[in-house]
Amino acid sequence: MRTVTQASASLTARGISKNFSGVRALDGVDIDLPAGRVTALMGENGAGKSTLLKILSGDHLPDAGEIEIGGETVSFQTPFDARSAGLRVIAQEPEIVPHVSVAENIYLGALPSGRLGRVSQRAIEEQARQDLERFGFGHLLDPARLGVELSPAQRQIVEIVRCLIDEPQVICFDEPTSSLSDHETDVLFELIARLRDEGRAVGYVSHRMHEIFRIADTVTVLRDGRLIGSREVTDTTEGEIVKMMVGRDLTSMYDRDRREPGAPALELEDVTTDDVTGVSLTVHHGEVVALAGLVGAGRTELALAIAGDRPVRSGVIKVEGTPRQFGSPREAIAAGIALAPEERKADALVMVRTVRDNIALAVLGSLSRFGFVKARREKDLADRYIEQLHIRTPSAAQLVQNLSGGNQQKVVLARWLARDAGILILDEPTRGVDVGAKAEIYQIIDELASRGVAVLVISSELPEVLGLADRVVVMQNGRVTGELHHTEATEERILTLAIADHLSDEGATS
Amino acid sequence: MTATPVAPTVEGAPPRERGWRRILRAIGVQNLSLVAAIAVLVLVIGSQNSAFYLTSNLKTIGMAVTISGLLAVVQTVVIIMGGIDLSVGSVAGLASVASAMLFTSFGSGVSLIGALAIGAVCGVISGSVVVFGRVTPMIATLAGLIGYKGIAQLVSDGRAQGYTGADPLYVFLARGSVLGIPTLIWILALVAAALHVMLRYTRMGRNIYAVGGNDTAARLSGIDINRYILGVFALAGTVAALAGVLITARTGSGQPVSGSEGLEFQSITAAALGGVALRGGKGSIGGTILAVILLGILLNGMSLLGVNPFWQNIAQGTLLVSAVIIQQLRNGERRVGLPK
Ligand SMILES: Nc1ncnc2c1ncn2[C@@H]1O[C@H](COP(=O)(O)OP(=O)(O)OP(=O)(O)O)[C@@H](O)[C@H]1O
Ligand SMILES: [Mg+2]
Numbered sequence: 001m002r003t004v005t006q007a008s009a010s011l012t013a014r015g016i017s018k019n020f021s022g023v024r025a026l027d028g029v030d031i032d033l034p035a036g037r038v039t040a041l042m043g044e045n046g047a048g049k050s051t052l053l054k055i056l057s058g059d060h061l062p063d064a065g066e067i068e069i070g071g072e073t074v075s076f077q078t079p080f081d082a083r084s085a086g087l088r089v090i091a092q093e094p095e096i097v098p099h100v101s102v103a104e105n106i107y108l109g110a111l112p113s114g115r116l117g118r119v120s121q122r123a124i125e126e127q128a129r130q131d132l133e134r135f136g137f138g139h140l141l142d143p144a145r146l147g148v149e150l151s152p153a154q155r156q157i158v159e160i161v162r163c164l165i166d167e168p169q170v171i172c173f174d175e176p177t178s179s180l181s182d183h184e185t186d187v188l189f190e191l192i193a194r195l196r197d198e199g200r201a202v203g204y205v206s207h208r209m210h211e212i213f214r215i216a217d218t219v220t221v222l223r224d225g226r227l228i229g230s231r232e233v234t235d236t237t238e239g240e241i242v243k244m245m246v247g248r249d250l251t252s253m254y255d256r257d258r259r260e261p262g263a264p265a266l267e268l269e270d271v272t273t274d275d276v277t278g279v280s281l282t283v284h285h286g287e288v289v290a291l292a293g294l295v296g297a298g299r300t301e302l303a304l305a306i307a308g309d310r311p312v313r314s315g316v317i318k319v320e321g322t323p324r325q326f327g328s329p330r331e332a333i334a335a336g337i338a339l340a341p342e343e344r345k346a347d348a349l350v351m352v353r354t355v356r357d358n359i360a361l362a363v364l365g366s367l368s369r370f371g372f373v374k375a376r377r378e379k380d381l382a383d384r385y386i387e388q389l390h391i392r393t394p395s396a397a398q399l400v401q402n403l404s405g406g407n408q409q410k411v412v413l414a415r416w417l418a419r420d421a422g423i424l425i426l427d428e429p430t431r432g433v434d435v436g437a438k439a440e441i442y443q444i445i446d447e448l449a450s451r452g453v454a455v456l457v458i459s460s461e462l463p464e465v466l467g468l469a470d471r472v473v474v475m476q477n478g479r480v481t482g483e484l485h486h487t488e489a490t491e492e493r494i495l496t497l498a499i500a501d502h503l504s505d506e507g508a509t510s
Numbered sequence: 511m512t513a514t515p516v517a518p519t520v521e522g523a524p525p526r527e528r529g530w531r532r533i534l535r536a537i538g539v540q541n542l543s544l545v546a547a548i549a550v551l552v553l554v555i556g557s558q559n560s561a562f563y564l565t566s567n568l569k570t571i572g573m574a575v576t577i578s579g580l581l582a583v584v585q586t587v588v589i590i591m592g593g594i595d596l597s598v599g600s601v602a603g604l605a606s607v608a609s610a611m612l613f614t615s616f617g618s619g620v621s622l623i624g625a626l627a628i629g630a631v632c633g634v635i636s637g638s639v640v641v642f643g644r645v646t647p648m649i650a651t652l653a654g655l656i657g658y659k660g661i662a663q664l665v666s667d668g669r670a671q672g673y674t675g676a677d678p679l680y681v682f683l684a685r686g687s688v689l690g691i692p693t694l695i696w697i698l699a700l701v702a703a704a705l706h707v708m709l710r711y712t713r714m715g716r717n718i719y720a721v722g723g724n725d726t727a728a729r730l731s732g733i734d735i736n737r738y739i740l741g742v743f744a745l746a747g748t749v750a751a752l753a754g755v756l757i758t759a760r761t762g763s764g765q766p767v768s769g770s771e772g773l774e775f776q777s778i779t780a781a782a783l784g785g786v787a788l789r790g791g792k793g794s795i796g797g798t799i800l801a802v803i804l805l806g807i808l809l810n811g812m813s814l815l816g817v818n819p820f821w822q823n824i825a826q827g828t829l830l831v832s833a834v835i836i837q838q839l840r841n842g843e844r845r846v847g848l849p850k
Contacts, residue, residue: 350723
């Protein structure tokens, strides 16, 4: 194992350019990550942030440009080179080995072994426990769990710990909080502050403005692969940063006119599944209901049960007033329920297929005649959503795996918006999406509601919940702990219901 | 606000020829390199022995690749769906025996339909083991490879069956021609064209790619994935049985093993060479057909040039491995761990 070195190396990169077969991802970008400071990297979806970090981590070779660490020019041919130079990047989409334990995942490639190279399961689990404890995640993750059993948040924690164990001097985080709940985010921020105080250089990518003001010292903005500028956090404003990112002013993103809701579209009465217990809730036509709660409260599992992908053990689900039992997502979709799942890579996207195929996937039936897909209508549909959601792609024929994270998320949304369903369930719809596109998505949700669609939004971002919802249903530990009308919903009240110890249904009801 | 226009480069990086790169991408660099390999091979073999260019020799190549070609195109569909079918050779053997035995008792019409039906049933059995028994396609069809071969040997007592050499239908299949092109080549061309159209232009084809690319996403998008798995394995069984009937036609009798052994691996070789990704979701019939032609010319050329036949397998293995290495390096695959 490496010994702890006194960290004091800064990173400078000059004139970094990168092309992907005709797509200019980075164009002569200069960036500084000074030691002992947190530098936030911001920009719209597809601006080139992840590409820049992948170049720093040796995942991609730059077409041009130089990188210096602590004054010495370095050149990374592989991620291993970057690692030995003391640089680690915590990936946006962590790779976790499914069938081995958390401990083995953490020490991947550097398994501590005893005499004769024997790896003792007990010993590495113990060491993993200590390392998790050391970084403040001890209570959040059991080192003996298998990779497959981990939630997105836990996968992210594994990735973070994995990168920190060899004491890198320069550490970059690519949207680490997009799958973390508030509590885990707090733990992470404490950790980042500690890393900074130890004199390490920290790079931080996020679309969440309030995080930037909380954790960063400097903000560097990219747009269309170019460096726009850097600002000290102490003498800039949210408005200025947004303007640098999108090139124009953006005003109040949240808030919609609430209307009188129509008839009930989706009613759950005392629904129990393997993960949730006795859930009752109603979504009316023309209404946006937010499902709030901590990560792991059972919201995703509830959504999957409504969409026919998990068995309902007891209770009734009514669609348009009629009790229904769905044996498969196929039946739920036919009944007018659309679910845009939370995990885009695992559950939603066919990465090796094109943007067009992915958008059209759930509506192929209506685009075909006699089983033949009408290529023209399919392309028109895709182009329409590419424009409406500002999906940044050279064409509809681009493979989804070549899109940036936020743009992939928009493809997932496009597929389910195209379904034109009467009941739309969106699980974390704006995860990884930039501010401009978020505003766009809120507008679309509002328009759908005004046309009478019943919308159920699962979101862990409280400002989003408060801005969008007519009503907020709060869950904790697989149960509904309360329901708040938008006039009475505040961050504090939602949080209280989400973390309250007592599981009473009295809470606050409208 | 989609792609940024290509700005003049700032430093270092040379500007890319966007136009021809895009055209290349449309045809598929993969396919182009197969075409190039075929061209080189044709020139080399032709310069050594001009008999290679004779129409009769081209027909010989075509007829020689029909049977393995049928299995390769249907294997392509199975692999794109994320599966694999190791039992196609055994099903062909079983269908060959069955067609000859049914022919002896009931005549050619019944024997043809009966053999195809048996193939379909074999496919449905494999598919059911996969879907309902939760066995991976590799294991399920490995069992099929062994089991169906056993059944073929059992019913035939391990010997060639029947004699179809005098029947007009079988003679037409084996040696007939339409518009000057041998029936065998027609059959492969029609099956390949039908599968190509299915994969490329129909809803069914799109869904097969989706199931292979990400089955959870396909399921949550309302695709009945079980039906697709059963359907595709049934299709594979049926086409394999068609290949079996052609084995009977060409040899004049039902062959339990000798005409079909090893065909499953040849079909996978051709699919992989044609650019079909073994993890599913990627590939095309066109690529596989080019690979089948390349392999056919290679084998034909080697025998024309009098190369020791044992070299043929070595050549095929080398070709497969070098093709895949080139593909992976082109993809910029990182040289770390087990490849994807
Ligand atoms: N392998 C690739 N092939 C082709 N284009 C790519 C590839 N990787 C990235 N790109 C393109 O490069 C551009 C920059 O992508 P990048 O992932 O760096 O964006 P980002 O700033 O991280 O966005 P997000 O906020 O959505 O994560 C995008 O237009 C993307 O489509
Ligand atoms: Mg990114």
